[in-house]
Amino acid sequence: MKFTRLTSLxxxxxxxxxxxGACSGSATxxxxxxxxxxxxxxxxxxxxxxxxxxxAPTDAGKAKxxxxxxxSKGEQHQFWQAVKKGxxxxxxxxxxxxTYQGPAxxxxxxxxxxxxxxxxxxxxxxxxxxxxxxxxxxxLLQQAQAANIPVVGFDSGVDSTIPVTTVATxxxxxxxxxxxxxxALIGDAGKVAVIVHDQTSQxxxxxRDGFVNQMKAKHPNVQVVSVQYGAGDPVKSADIAKSIMTAxxxxxxxxGANEGSIKGILNALKETGKEGKIVxxxxxxxxxxxxxxxxxxxxxxxxxxxxxxxxxxxDAAVDAINGKTLPKNIDTGFYWFDKTNINSPEVQAVLYK
Amino acid sequence: xxxxxxxxxxxxxxxxxxxxIQRLLALGALVLLLAFFSVVVPHFASTNNYIDILTxxxxxxxxxxxxxxxxxxxxxxxxxxxxxxxxxxxxxxxAVNMGLPLPLGLLAALGAGALxxxxxxxxxxxxxxxxxIATLGMLYVTLGMAQVISDVHPIYFDxxxxxxxxxxxxxxxxxxxxxxxxxxxxxxxxxxxxxxILGRYTFALGSNEEATRLSGVNVDRWKxxxxxxxxxxxxxxxxxxxxxxxxAQPGLGMGYELDAIAAAVIGGTSLSGGEGSVVGxxxxxxxxxxxxxxxxxxxxxxxWKSVITGLVVIGAVWLDILRRRSRA
Numbered sequence: 001m002k003f004t005r006l007t008s009l010x011x012x013x014x015x016x017x018x019x020x021g022a023c024s025g026s027a028t029x030x031x032x033x034x035x036x037x038x039x040x041x042x043x044x045x046x047x048x049x050x051x052x053x054x055x056a057p058t059d060a061g062k063a064k065x066x067x068x069x070x071x072s073k074g075e076q077h078q079f080w081q082a083v084k085k086g087x088x089x090x091x092x093x094x095x096x097x098x099t100y101q102g103p104a105x106x107x108x109x110x111x112x113x114x115x116x117x118x119x120x121x122x123x124x125x126x127x128x129x130x131x132x133x134x135x136x137x138x139x140l141l142q143q144a145q146a147a148n149i150p151v152v153g154f155d156s157g158v159d160s161t162i163p164v165t166t167v168a169t170x171x172x173x174x175x176x177x178x179x180x181x182x183x184a185l186i187g188d189a190g191k192v193a194v195i196v197h198d199q200t201s202q203x204x205x206x207x208r209d210g211f212v213n214q215m216k217a218k219h220p221n222v223q224v225v226s227v228q229y230g231a232g233d234p235v236k237s238a239d240i241a242k243s244i245m246t247a248x249x250x251x252x253x254x255x256g257a258n259e260g261s262i263k264g265i266l267n268a269l270k271e272t273g274k275e276g277k278i279v280x281x282x283x284x285x286x287x288x289x290x291x292x293x294x295x296x297x298x299x300x301x302x303x304x305x306x307x308x309x310x311x312x313x314x315d316a317a318v319d320a321i322n323g324k325t326l327p328k329n330i331d332t333g334f335y336w337f338d339k340t341n342i343n344s345p346e347v348q349a350v351l352y353k
Numbered sequence: 354x355x356x357x358x359x360x361x362x363x364x365x366x367x368x369x370x371x372x373x374i375q376r377l378l379a380l381g382a383l384v385l386l387l388a389f390f391s392v393v394v395p396h397f398a399s400t401n402n403y404i405d406i407l408t409x410x411x412x413x414x415x416x417x418x419x420x421x422x423x424x425x426x427x428x429x430x431x432x433x434x435x436x437x438x439x440x441x442x443x444x445x446x447x448a449v450n451m452g453l454p455l456p457l458g459l460l461a462a463l464g465a466g467a468l469x470x471x472x473x474x475x476x477x478x479x480x481x482x483x484x485x486i487a488t489l490g491m492l493y494v495t496l497g498m499a500q501v502i503s504d505v506h507p508i509y510f511d512x513x514x515x516x517x518x519x520x521x522x523x524x525x526x527x528x529x530x531x532x533x534x535x536x537x538x539x540x541x542x543x544x545x546x547x548x549x550i551l552g553r554y555t556f557a558l559g560s561n562e563e564a565t566r567l568s569g570v571n572v573d574r575w576k577x578x579x580x581x582x583x584x585x586x587x588x589x590x591x592x593x594x595x596x597x598x599x600x601a602q603p604g605l606g607m608g609y610e611l612d613a614i615a616a617a618v619i620g621g622t623s624l625s626g627g628e629g630s631v632v633g634x635x636x637x638x639x640x641x642x643x644x645x646x647x648x649x650x651x652x653x654x655x656x657w658k659s660v661i662t663g664l665v666v667i668g669a670v671w672l673d674i675l676r677r678r679s680r681a
Binding site for chain 2: 074075077078081104105199225226228229231233234235238239240242243244246247248249263267271272286287288291353
């Protein structure tokens with residue numbers, strides 16, 4: 001059943017790749033048309049690879065009744081609520097105990113390390129860890145290894161060989177698709193700008209670079225005129241978006257790299273009366289973004305699979321407890337969604353409000 | 354209050370609004386900054402951009418007005434940002450989740466703000482906690498409570514379309530109503546500080562609390578009242594920010610307190626108490642958002658925006674110290 005869901009996700013991405021190809025093919029000159037489908041197909045095949053490489057466990061085995069400590073990046077964003085739900089539901093299904101916690105904001109690296117320390121002191125059967133800082137946890141990870149506690153990385157990679165696997169979205173590929181989509185929507189030429197939540201986290205860096213590099217490589221006539229950081233705050237991001245519009249009156253498109261950033265862009269478009277005049281693409285879901293996509297103000301977004309990330313990290317932890325070998329990365333997949341497929345069951349399954 | 358014996362100069366100065374030099378300095382800096390950006394940064398000089406700066410000032414301007422009261426008493430309030438989040442969530446719960454009329458939701462936000470402020474005041478006046486500690490604690494309590502009562506879900510005011518329509522409408526010279534709300538709040542605060550007994554006690558407490566107490570003023574009660582007034586502005590800021598986002602976002606708020614304190618300090622309000630003005634605070638708030646937006650329009654990298662904002666705060670306070678030294 002797990003397997004089927006992953007397969008359908010992969011198939012979905014593949015179908016989307018075809019759509020992406022068709023879109024840019026019809027709307028843009030030759031060089032971009034040859035670029036966009038190639039990258040989309042690559043992303044789709046990555047998802048396919050993940051589906052065939054990893055099969056989730058159907059029962060807990062030795063892990064039955066044991067505790068898996070999950071340290072996430074926070075609890076306040078809806079995205080993390082969905083990850084939490086996925087993890088706790090999967091744990092209940094398999095009959096293991098999962099604890100879930102995270103710091104108040106995504107900048108509190110030290111608090112997260114304290115949480116990891118405390119979790120390790122309670123000697124759990126496995127730890128799932130979404131590092132706020134990919135390098136800061138080295139000593140604690142060694143401590144886990146010494147105590148024979150397997151560590152599963154999730155959401156963000158950790159700069160270490162200790163985690164048995166990393167369960168995450170391929171953000172570079174996903175942001176590359178955003179670049180292809182936005183380029184196609186503005187006729188593959190003109191100025192676009194990016195608002196990112198921060199420039200230190202893995203997700204901030206990979207989404208920004210995935211988008212900017214894909215634009216440079218495949219869409220030479222699209223110019224990324226500004227990349228600015230709004231801390232994921234919908235009001236601060238709105239002020240930044242407006243200042244970017246001021247500096248670039250001929251701006252054609254915006255990419256918001258997380259939920260707070262795209263909310264800020266949507267607020268700015270509303271406040272300046274530019275709704276529908278500037279193309280916006282986003283990331284993740286949340287009610288405001290879903291409404292904007294339904295009404296056409298936002299062209300579309302990448303959704304990750306937060307419930308799947310939560311479920312898969314528990315699955316991987318259970319496998320690790322049972323001594324199974326895991327692939328280096330478990331890709332949880334992503335979708336490009338817009339007005340046309342927002343109501344399809346496979347997209348609806350991974351959206352959150 | 355006439356019987357208090359604080360240092361004569363700061364008292365006279367503050368009551369007559371005589372601390373005008375710092376305000377002039379801040380105003381001069383604001384005008385210079387606006388002129389500089391307008392000349393140097395392409396596209397900065399446009400009516401729309403100036404209105405964007407006003408809009409971006411609204412939330413911080415209201416918070417900074419509130420925090421000015423407690424800073425003048427020699428206190429501080431670190432809970433204004435997350436307190437604002439808490440009050441916006443309360444408005445959402447009342448007006449959306451409970452489905453009550455919007456005005457009740459807005460009143461509830463103000464009430465929640467006054468409650469947060471009163472608790473701060475009681476902790477400081479009755480339990481004798483240092484203001485820094487009491488309000489630091491309330492920073493976490495209000496952030497946590499905002500998430501508890503909202504179940505960590507944003508609350509959207511979609512069922513109350515009049516909310517955003519009213520506050521973001523631009524009936525007067527293209528300026529959104531939230532800016533007029535900020536200026537109206539500042540005008541009320543100016544009257545409170547300069548024309549009422551509450552204002553006189555606010556300055557007296559900051560100049561010499563012991564002398565104020567010895568002259569028969571119920572210092573504890575007035576402290577609680579002053580923190581409650583600060584809390585009302587927190588509630589007003591909660592309304593303003595919720596109207597801009599058309600939602601209450603329970604994860605927001607950290608960091609807003611520092612912008613508010615910076616605005617008050619740039620505007621000449623002294624962290625050692627006894628001196629300050631609402632006019633200065635509003636100028637300070639404009640200065641901060643002008644700086645942020647100017648640097649953003651100019652495309653200055655984020656990290657340098659932070660450095661420059663910090664240097665401006667340091668520079669403003671340093672100028673203030675130089676001025677006092679030359680006066681003394």
